[in-house]
Amino acid sequence: MNAPSISRFAPSPTGRLHLGHAFSALCAHDLARAKGGRFLLRIEDIDPTRCRPEHVAGILEDLRWLGLGWDGEVVFQSERLPLYAAALDRLKAMGLVYPCFCTRTRIAAEIAASAAAPHGPDGPLYPGICRDLGEDERAARIAAGEPHAWRLDIARADALAGPLGWHDGVAGEVAATPEVHGDVVLARKDAPTSYHLAVTVDDAAQGVTDVVRGEDLFAATHVHRLLQALLGLPVPRYHHHPLLTDEKGERLAKRAGSPTLASMRAEGADAAMLVKKLRARSPLPFKGGGQGVGGER
Numbered sequence: 001m002n003a004p005s006i007s008r009f010a011p012s013p014t015g016r017l018h019l020g021h022a023f024s025a026l027c028a029h030d031l032a033r034a035k036g037g038r039f040l041l042r043i044e045d046i047d048p049t050r051c052r053p054e055h056v057a058g059i060l061e062d063l064r065w066l067g068l069g070w071d072g073e074v075v076f077q078s079e080r081l082p083l084y085a086a087a088l089d090r091l092k093a094m095g096l097v098y099p100c101f102c103t104r105t106r107i108a109a110e111i112a113a114s115a116a117a118p119h120g121p122d123g124p125l126y127p128g129i130c131r132d133l134g135e136d137e138r139a140a141r142i143a144a145g146e147p148h149a150w151r152l153d154i155a156r157a158d159a160l161a162g163p164l165g166w167h168d169g170v171a172g173e174v175a176a177t178p179e180v181h182g183d184v185v186l187a188r189k190d191a192p193t194s195y196h197l198a199v200t201v202d203d204a205a206q207g208v209t210d211v212v213r214g215e216d217l218f219a220a221t222h223v224h225r226l227l228q229a230l231l232g233l234p235v236p237r238y239h240h241h242p243l244l245t246d247e248k249g250e251r252l253a254k255r256a257g258s259p260t261l262a263s264m265r266a267e268g269a270d271a272a273m274l275v276k277k278l279r280a281r282s283p284l285p286f287k288g289g290g291q292g293v294g295g296e297r
């Protein structure tokens with residue numbers, strides 16, 4: 001049976017979109033269109049210091065220019081904070097998260113002082129300073145208004161969840177190893193959630209069946225898979241596509257001065273041609289075949 005697929009594009013409005021974003025959006029869009037499904041647009045704007053409304057407008061403009069129409073209302077994570085709080089409360093009740101009062105400086109000092117600090121995909125792991133604080137001390141510091149994040153006790157969570165894995169449309173069967181991330185932050189000091197928690201909750205709440213995103217987020221999926229198990233959420237199929245590279249094989253990273261879609265448009269780029277070129281590089285077996293698509297194969 002070929003059930004309709006629901007995919008999504010979930011950019012963070014921290015700047016203008018680049019070709020890499022267009023590629024991700026296109027892959028997700030084409031998957032949904034090929035399967036008679038829905039392509040959702042979710043704005044991941046939980047970081048109050050980096051997200052800007054003008055970038056949201058830019059994202060909508062760029063997607064329209066590319067001809068990548070989305071289905072339904074645009075969803076904003078900043079409007080869904082109670083959902084993430086409820087998920088965090090469940091994890092609190094399960095004794096799987098703890099408040100972390102550490103500053104960056106304190107963590108860095110602890111890591112510097114350790115002979116062999118373990119590293120994960122995103123650098124040195126949190127050294128566990130607040131993991132074993134007593135309940136009374138935690139309660140007192142929270143009551144005193146001391147700023148704190150909430151971290152997942154990854155060892156406990158892992159032990160409870162048991163072995164996990166997921167199916168990846170590009171990488172095949174993957175065994176999850178969330179422990180390599182250490183005690184990840186699920187709610188930040190400056191935001192009542194984190195990327196990991198919000199994305200996991202939203203993909204489930206929005207009924208996303210197929211998460212299409214760049215392989216730079218592959219490592220994060222290990223954490224998301226664990227959170228799904230802990231929160232009893234369905235497991236979508238994942239498709240981590242390779243990142244776009246230039247003629248020299250170098251990654252077209254957002255920060256490496258690659259042109260924005262807006263600047264390409266201003267210079268007269270042809271959206272249909274661009275989409276056609278990007279589509280030819282999609283690793284997914286679904287290419288085009290939809291309405292409102294800027295270019296045909």
Ligand code: GLU
Pocket residue numbers: 009010011012044199212213217
């Ligand atoms: N908001 C994330 C980003 O812009 C992507 C989230 C995802 O696709 O899971 O990098």
